[in-house]
Amino acid sequence: MYDFVVVGAGPPGSRFARRAAENGYDVVAFEKGEIGEPLACSGHVSTDVWEYVPDEARSELFQNRVFGARFHVGGPGSKPYRFYKREPVSNVIDRVGLDRALAECARDAGADVREGHTVTGIEERADRVVVEVSVAGGGTETVEARMVAGCDGPTSRVRRAVGIDEPEELLHGVLAFDPEPDDRDYVDVHLTAPRFFAWRIPRGDAGVEYGLAAPPGEDVSARFDRLTDAYGVDTERFCSGAIPIGPPESVTTDRVLLIGDAAAQTKPFTGGGILYGMTAADVAAETIDPTDPGTLADYEAGWRDELATEIRLGKLIRACYSLPEPIQHLGLRALSGEIGVHMDRPSSFLSREHLRRLLS
Numbered sequence: 001m002y003d004f005v006v007v008g009a010g011p012p013g014s015r016f017a018r019r020a021a022e023n024g025y026d027v028v029a030f031e032k033g034e035i036g037e038p039l040a041c042s043g044h045v046s047t048d049v050w051e052y053v054p055d056e057a058r059s060e061l062f063q064n065r066v067f068g069a070r071f072h073v074g075g076p077g078s079k080p081y082r083f084y085k086r087e088p089v090s091n092v093i094d095r096v097g098l099d100r101a102l103a104e105c106a107r108d109a110g111a112d113v114r115e116g117h118t119v120t121g122i123e124e125r126a127d128r129v130v131v132e133v134s135v136a137g138g139g140t141e142t143v144e145a146r147m148v149a150g151c152d153g154p155t156s157r158v159r160r161a162v163g164i165d166e167p168e169e170l171l172h173g174v175l176a177f178d179p180e181p182d183d184r185d186y187v188d189v190h191l192t193a194p195r196f197f198a199w200r201i202p203r204g205d206a207g208v209e210y211g212l213a214a215p216p217g218e219d220v221s222a223r224f225d226r227l228t229d230a231y232g233v234d235t236e237r238f239c240s241g242a243i244p245i246g247p248p249e250s251v252t253t254d255r256v257l258l259i260g261d262a263a264a265q266t267k268p269f270t271g272g273g274i275l276y277g278m279t280a281a282d283v284a285a286e287t288i289d290p291t292d293p294g295t296l297a298d299y300e301a302g303w304r305d306e307l308a309t310e311i312r313l314g315k316l317i318r319a320c321y322s323l324p325e326p327i328q329h330l331g332l333r334a335l336s337g338e339i340g341v342h343m344d345r346p347s348s349f350l351s352r353e354h355l356r357r358l359l360s
């Protein structure tokens, strides 16, 4: 019997598999497709991401550094409000490459990471979890584990199988690329999508990404076409995915835990979940002993200690995207300029450094 079965080898799944294996546990991770595919993410992350990847992978993953964002109440051509730092706020990275690098780290630590393995069933028993797996090319397997980590993304099958509540919301995100290289310093954010935004991200030699997310039913594709028309670009490699916002009350059962998008551990004001998911994965590896189901409560408390306040504040920031336009202009004008905030931590908005900058 395994100590842990990990379902899904995205960033939180591979990070948890690695850390649990380093702790001496017997870990198998099942990934239904190829690691990192299909792409449904901008890979725009704070520079903290480099703490999670080996130094030698850095130059391959890096695409561009970003010093800030230009917020627009309207489309391209509307007045931009600049928020910036003198040093890079964030990096744009190769997301497929990131997933592969993290999965390699998990394998190096001793986890058995298997691609082409789709988990199709989970049965929780008093002393174990029985996991059904369908193998690409034919055949099925049944494996048993003391615990299962559901890291299977926003529409998590594990979550459904064990009866954990759904996230509060599931947004629909789309993106595509203009291959023209662009290594400029700013991302553009357009508050034109209902209850979220559209974006333009310069990705260095990898071109420029255009994207948009909004609640379901908002005809995201038509809005995306209007965005790229307004920019006057033809895009290629259209990708689409779900963004969960608002974690359920509990993300654990007796022997199952959720990590990452499955647990809606995302930033409500950007939809970003790579770093929150890996933060939660580290908490899980530090707190959970697979022979002691009681330790799942430590994970539940631990990840909320790390992230719940940030998620709450992130929801408040997102609510501002729906304010009437004149108030958005007023707020953006008042707050724009040099900032002292960390992009993953809305609480840093209240830091002494940031308040000093605002007041000066």
Ligand SMILES: Cc1cc2nc3c(=O)[nH]c(=O)nc-3n(C[C@H](O)[C@H](O)[C@H](O)COP(=O)(O)OP(=O)(O)OC[C@H]3O[C@@H](n4cnc5c(N)ncnc54)[C@H](O)[C@@H]3O)c2cc1C
Pocket (backbone or CB within 6 Å): 007, 008, 009, 010, 011, 012, 013, 030, 031, 032, 033, 035, 036, 037, 040, 041, 042, 043, 044, 045, 117, 118, 119, 120, 151, 152, 153, 154, 157, 173, 174, 175, 211, 213, 240, 241, 242, 243, 259, 260, 261, 262, 266, 271, 272, 273, 274, 275, 277
């Ligand atoms: C349009 C868009 C743009 C985004 N941009 C950013 C960004 O710039 N920065 C950022 O931080 N975040 C961004 N995100 C969010 C980010 O992609 C997620 O937070 C992150 O991928 C979460 O990782 P995860 O492993 O939890 O989920 P996923 O990345 O969805 O990975 C889940 C994995 O589980 C596998 N899986 C699913 N079901 C099974 C199964 N039954 N059996 C086996 N394997 C299974 C999947 O194949 C997948 O590999 C974006 C999301 C979208 C949709």
